[in-house]
Amino acid sequence: MPYTIDLLPNQGDxxxxxxILTEGYSTPFAAKTANSFIRYRTDSVVGVIDKTEQGKTCQSLFGVGGEIPVVASLADCPDANMLLIGIAPPGGQLPAEWMPILYEAIARKMTIVSGLHDFLSENTALMQAANEQGATIVDVRKNDEQNIAMRENINHDCLKIHTVGHDCSIGKMVVSMELTRGLIEAGNDAKFIATGQTGIMISGEGAPIDCVKADFISGTVEKL
Known part of the structure; x- marks a missing residue:
């Protein structure tokens, strides 16, 4: 795989x-990353941070996650060692008002995981604070992929199911995850291959296709 995110939780870890931070954006579309991560990594999540929705459960807010609490602040998640940016807004920008929460996570030496186009690792002040405190910042979309397709080592006997859609946030990844789960339950050797930031967060590996230069997309997919 081109990108293996070892810092992300594995199933059963x-x-x-x-x-998960969704402050002010806790809707199914704006917080689609949170929604899907909660759906498929329920056991890893200790809380969702959104003071505008505090006191609710993830089940009541997102329709998944059972009794996982929605809390007012990071301080309400004392056991958390990872802060996941749970939104995927148009343009992929981090809300400026979230910065104090990120610095709080850094002070706690947490790992911050972001799938935004606005790379946290390119924020000089944020990275300086992270380095000083021993915190880690992971930009899931950031890559330097520059391989071209060579049509090598392709297993033609392996059935590949490619899900496509006319827009973002219409369920391509969820369909892929459910197909994979159904195939495995039926006794097949199947694996979900992530090509977006949320899928990479869930599976811990994959490639952020929407952030790979067009000339190298085919080569990146071939490596998957």
Missing amino acids: STQKVA
């Missing part, structure tokens, strides 16, 4: 305790 009890050492990672994830707090």
Whole structure:
């Protein structure tokens, strides 16, 4: 795989305790990253941070996640060691009012995981604070992929199901995840291959196709 995010929790990994930040954006579309991560990594999530919705559960807010609480602040998730940016807004920009929460996470030496186009690792002040405190910042979309397709080592006997759609946020990844789960339950050897930031966060590996230069997309997909 081109990108393996070892810092992200694996299925059944009890050492990672994830707090998801959706402050002011806790709707199914704006918080689609949070929604899907909660759906498929329920056991890793200790809370969702949104003071405008505090006191609710993830089930009541997103329709998934059961009794995972929606809390007012990062301080309400004392066991969390990872802060996941749970939104995917148009343009992929981080809300400026979230910066104090990120600095709070850095002070706690947490891992911050972001799938935004606005790379946190390119914020000089944020990175300086992270380096000083021993915190880690992971930009899931950031890559330097420059391979071209060579049509090598392709298994033609492997059935590949490609999900496409006319827009973002219409369920391509969820369909892929559910197909994979159904195939495995039916006794097949199947694997979900992530090509977007949320899928990479869930599976821990994949490639952020919408952030790969067009000339190298085919080569990146071939490596998957």
